[in-house]
Amino acid sequence: MENFNRLNDLYFKKLLGDKKRKNLTLSFLNGILNKDDENCFTDITFLDKDNEPLTLDGKLSKLDIRADLNDGTQVDIEVQVCPFKLMAERSLYYWSKMYSEQLEKGAEYKKLKKAIAINLLAFDYLEDEQDWHNIYNLLNVKSHNKLTDHIEIHFLELPKFTLKDMRKIRASEAWIAYFSGKYSKEELEEIAMTTPAIKEAVEFEDTFLQDKIERRAYEQREKAIRDYYSYMNAFKEEGITLGMKKANINTAINLLKLGVDVDTIVKGTGLSIQDVEALKIKIK
Template structure:
């Protein structure tokens, strides 16, 4: 199937979030975390999220797989398809929840285990970084020594990835090549010959696409996502245009520059109000308008009066 989206939430969750294929998840994690044979993770337990509904709201583009590894390490794999400028803050927030949820009330801090957040991004995020894989820890500003190894946040930017040498391909590169969608079927077959886990992933993909029910669900999900973002884009553009027109009319009296600025602000406010009326989440509205939570709550109060 041409242009198959391997980051589709239904497919990604079935591929790497199913205990029946935990060997693939372990291969992905050991590759990304660059573990050696002695220190590699050998088992994984998934956090049960089978009952979570698939919704077309602010969490549409956020997919995560939460799991515990055999040594107690906590890991969260998040897929983010649409650009989000506050990705670092959001990743840190989810990391902090994952870390704090380890302890029950009254438990000792020594029971805390390392927590790793892995962000698989379908867009460029770190403007000053050239590498596709960047790792962040908690370091001393002067000596650059780690305060603790309990925090580790990874950003994997698919657009920056280029496979340099097929003959010396690493597991991490094989997985990113697979998810990037940049490589032909023939190239993937060559990668699969060198990486057994990718061979199994490609075989599962073929089985997935041959299953009429699974493929139909995948296609419906892709269509829903396309329609959703098309609708939101048009919704946002309409609100901005309306706000600009009103602002420009007022700007004729108070100056063109001031009018443009006010028009843009009014357009953003109208977009936010329309999104509130459509029952979109505050997080999603903030992401698409730049308004903070307090400003959005104020608008919510206005339309409920």
């Protein structure tokens, strides 16, 4: 299927949020978190948890995969396809909930485990950063020493990603290449030679698209996202139009106060003769 959106929440959830394919999720996480064979995560438990109401923004553009890893590390994977200016605040909020919910009332702080938030973004967000993968911790502003390793927030910006050498590809790059949609099936097959999980992902994708029910649900969600974009663009354009008309009205009022004739004001502001005449009566 041409232009298949692998960040579609229904598809992404089935690919990386299903315990039947937790090996793919572990491959993704170990790659993004730069784990080697000696310290890699070996198991994952998914938590079916929704921290947000089903708002238009939440339902169309956000996916939450919440899980515990075998060493107790908490992880939250967020996918955001629509540009959102407050991603940092949003991610920190969900990280804080994930971290605080580890303790029951009266439990000791030493039981707290590391919590990692991973944000997979289909848009440019960090204007001052050139790299596609940026990691944030809690540091001393002077010495840059880390206060604790319990907080770790990742931003993965797909538009910034470019694969430099397919022969020396890392697991993290292989997964981002897959989700970016920039590479053909043939190129993904070449990538799969070094990252077998990608081959399994491509095979699952084919199966997903051959299922009429799954494909129909996918297409409906894509349509909903397109409708959302159309609505927001129309709302923005309407706001610009109203803003321009308001500015022209203010200009017309000032010109009328200076004694400029109606015809000149109409030509200069684009307002109708009726509008300007009405303003003339109003300011008398």
